[in-house]
Amino acid sequence: MSTADTTAAGIEHGTHVSETAAHPQPSPSKGSLSTFLSTYVFSKDHKVIGLQFLFSTLLWFLVGGLLALAVRWQVAWPWSDVPVLGKLFAQQGGQMSPEFYTMLFTMHATVMIFLVIIPVLAGAFGNFLIPLMIGADDMAFPTLNMLSYWFMWPAFAAFSASFFVEGGAASSGWTSYPTLATNVNAAPGSGWGQTLWLVGLTFVGVSSMLGSVNYMTTIILMRAPGMTMFRLPMTIWAMFITAVLQAFALPVLTAAGFMQLFDRTLGTGFFTPEGNIVNNAVATAGGGQPLLWQHLFWFYSHPAVYIMILPAMGMVSDILTCFARKPLFGYRPMVYSVAGIAGLGFIVWGHHMFMSGMNPALGVTFMVSTMMIALPSAVKTFNWLGTIWGGKIQFTTSMLFALSFVSMFIIGGLSGIFMAATPVDIFIHDTYFIVAHFHYVLFAGTAMGVWAAIYFWFPKMFGRTMNEFWGKVHFFLTFIFLNGTFFTMHILGAVGFPRRLADAYHYETFHHLQPLNAFMTYCAIGMVATQIIFAVNFFWSMFFGPVAGRNPWNANTLEWTAPSPPGHGNFDYQPVVYRGPYEYSVPGVEQDHLMQTDPPHPAAAAAAAAAH
């Protein structure tokens, strides 16, 4: 087993560790504005950049959450006055217009996916954790790293500005299907709003690409002596494979985005068919195919849904082992299943297009590959269960969030099977069943995983721990409200209740569903309100939380050998790795954990040999 105790043999695999002197700390004696700027604003230190990403994504999370509440308000009580937000966008006396509704759900998804989930995983945690967990002093390319953060702001500016341009924000969904998105006459938001959306998307793409190159290089080249690939914690494996996914999938989206931009501004017709007439205006260009966009978009965006969960899976794996005080069950199968998900992830994009008019025979092949991608997900779930089996569970807030990740991911994975079954998808495609599915994987999965990670690594970030009592209150309420909001979406979907409708109650089929939707909106409001507890706890603990030592959770991985918070260059001595990251409760060892850097232990070597 790779986790076995070895000595010198492993060290030889270790690779070059760059000199700390390569980017010296700005000397405080200057005390000038430029020092402040280079330390806290245009910092090249991966930890500062990681925290910048964290604070920014939490802010955008709030924006996305408020947009979601406005969407939910309309779905529950169509055409009634929207409190607070209605005043802000004073239209028709506080009542929401249908076009504004389409902008709301478009921008909700856009913000959540491109400004929150993707950057919080790769940008915040990838940045903060990768060098620390592999024993490097920083990222391979600190300047690119800094740029990857600063490219997020133009994106945010473009998305925000789009609400104030003529016609308003983009309104063709986060999927931006042509010809609704490409034809300026098709919707109010298909004017400047859509152009700004594409510009914003391009900036996000540049940011992701810069990050991805950096993460791959850093993980391959800058591991500490002894840190072989198969001694990497799952968090790092997941970040690595996510970076590979980004690198291969993103160029396709970027190219497609430019094609759509050209269709809109230069009169090319990549996605516009001959003789397209929108709003009584005949399109000037033709000869294109609307389905081409869908293929290109999903070729990126299906892998992207894994970009949005693999890092969370990795972090949850590490947190589960730490608080179950037990080695990870099936380390290699876990690594292979992440790789399997990534590989299969490139050949399933067509499952978003079963009803699109794509050749139904092609749909069959996508159906089979999609069914198969449920397999590595199942393997991961079983291994998580195996990990806590026979452990010694500590109910920290972080552990509760990690356990709920497993519990909720089961639901999201199983609902995927319904939609992968093409005949069933005929009925549930574009209904709330899909909305339930992706909120279970993205909110109940990834967001809960992110909270687990925040509570877990907070001491490393700020040197203090968060309040456990309020953490648990936060967990409990979030857990209840999220299930109240999202579980019920499955049965709405079973009625065929369509997504993206400003008001569906005039349909005979759906007119009786308003009370259920009202219930869901109450839960959603509760869920957002609960985050106040989190915000207060977060900021209060930053300054007044109990001071944490280097290793408050008695965890094994390298970041816990560094000071909390680590200084510039991270480690006060060169970490050397002797074993895998999951040596908890090794028989014969007094402590219940053996850190990756602890010198070889005779009892551990014996236990490892016995385990073979």
Add this chain to the structure above:
Amino acid sequence: MKRLSALFWSLLFLAVPVLGVATFAVAPAYDIWLPKDVSEHGPAVDGLFYFILWLTGAVFIATEGVLFWFIWKYDESKSNGGVKYVHGSHTLEVVWTIIPAAVLLFISIYQMNTWADVKMRRPDMAPTVEVIGRQFEWRLRYPGKDGMLGTPDDLHLVNDLHLPIDEDVLIQLKSMDVLHSFFLPNVRIKQDAVPGMKIPVWFKAREEGVFDIVCAELCGWGHYKMKGRVTFETRESFDRWLEQKYAEQEATQPADSESAAVAKLSPASLLARR
């Protein structure tokens, strides 16, 4: 105290499968469930839905149950011996890879026939009607007396679709402007309408009745109100209705001004004629 908190948290995780199953169990009583189905292929689709529901339901209860049990049993304040120092099990990995793989493969193959029936085995017949999505209405075109679409005697209607029961109907689905999706919840049919494509949609209705036509693909600000109605009726009453509508159209458009009327009929019919 610690024991109590372990109990509390494990019960919270137990609530997931309990309330989850309960939600699905009571939903049909409140009519929050699959709507009535009047199609010939519908039972196969619904059957597959139920099959997957039972299967995933069993997996759901089993995995969530195990999760609850482990959380309950292995909490730290319970002194049930030491921690099991294991790194995995080759046998278990093989077992829990092979079994789900076999099940998933089975579902894949099992469903193919239904999919082929609904989307691939198109009946060999002329279109019964052409449906054209347009912001934000469903334009309908029935072939006139000559039985052919695209001739001057076509019957043009909006949102009011009538179809005969107990026989195959073939719809030619088009879109004039943006994507739409032709969704008949009670017939278990959904198909996007794509500008530039003619997509065939077919089914056989078994029962008379009037049902919703829903647009299920975002098509602009008025997407929510892009609603039509479909009336399923016997062949005789369908023919009678067609006759009557045809007469109404003749009355408003005298035959000699036919071409002028068509030109006036806005781009929809223009496009249809191409």
